[in-house]
Amino acid sequence: MFYRRNWEVRHCEGPNTPEIKRRIFGWQRQMIYSAAAILTLASQCAPTVAPETVLAIVQTESHGHLFALGVNGARQPKPRTNAVDAAETARRYIAAGYSVDLGLGQINSRNMRALGLTWETVFDPCTNIAALGQLLTQSYNVAMPGRDPQSALRVAFSLYNSGSTSRGFRNGYVAKVVSNAGVADALTGYEGATLVSETSPRGEAREIIAAENAAPQPPILPARPAPPPAWNVFERAAYDRDTQRLADAERAEL
Numbered sequence: 001m002f003y004r005r006n007w008e009v010r011h012c013e014g015p016n017t018p019e020i021k022r023r024i025f026g027w028q029r030q031m032i033y034s035a036a037a038i039l040t041l042a043s044q045c046a047p048t049v050a051p052e053t054v055l056a057i058v059q060t061e062s063h064g065h066l067f068a069l070g071v072n073g074a075r076q077p078k079p080r081t082n083a084v085d086a087a088e089t090a091r092r093y094i095a096a097g098y099s100v101d102l103g104l105g106q107i108n109s110r111n112m113r114a115l116g117l118t119w120e121t122v123f124d125p126c127t128n129i130a131a132l133g134q135l136l137t138q139s140y141n142v143a144m145p146g147r148d149p150q151s152a153l154r155v156a157f158s159l160y161n162s163g164s165t166s167r168g169f170r171n172g173y174v175a176k177v178v179s180n181a182g183v184a185d186a187l188t189g190y191e192g193a194t195l196v197s198e199t200s201p202r203g204e205a206r207e208i209i210a211a212e213n214a215a216p217q218p219p220i221l222p223a224r225p226a227p228p229p230a231w232n233v234f235e236r237a238a239y240d241r242d243t244q245r246l247a248d249a250e251r252a253e254l
Contacts, residue, residue, distance in 0.1 A: 031066035031081075033104065033125065038064060041104075045126040046133025053153075056181035057132060057160070060173070061106035067123055069093075070101035072108075083123035091119065105132030136160055154178070
């Protein structure tokens, strides 16, 4: 029997009532953090990253579920309601040869040791968010050389998701994070980016995004005229020199 209202479930009786209540209220007991709570955690626990960036990643990764588990390459387990149960479930999958993404930031189990995480701390909300910030900052610092800050930011999202500078673009992850941040991604291809460096002020990413979207669009340049006929040797030579100069300038900007 399916009960549509919590009141009906609380007051119903029958042979399957305990199981129905366990399933419904077990889902209700899951720790789901609000956007405001995640922003507060981000400010306190990952101060080198703009809070809005942390929120966008958490919404993409776990939708705010504190005990979220993501088993790579296997059927997903049912949601857990406490850290002990979540840790035990994750360890069973790892023992079977899988890697598991853990908690708010879906920190991969293979990164736990490098990040100083244990099964007692990985589901702590502040510790998990701090690990998210550390990984994202590392990814941003890897992506930054040779790229503008916004491109590096999006590449860092791809690295955070897949360890690759391009796979996160191909699988749609970067687009999801940008969408969850409420930012229109004007960049194309996979020259996108993600993060705030360890030495950057906390609000830098927010300022970069705002500046990017507020910047005037580049003017549309008029099309070049058709080249002079081949018999017009002098004008054709001047036209070819001008074409080469423009091509050299474009390559220098890449």
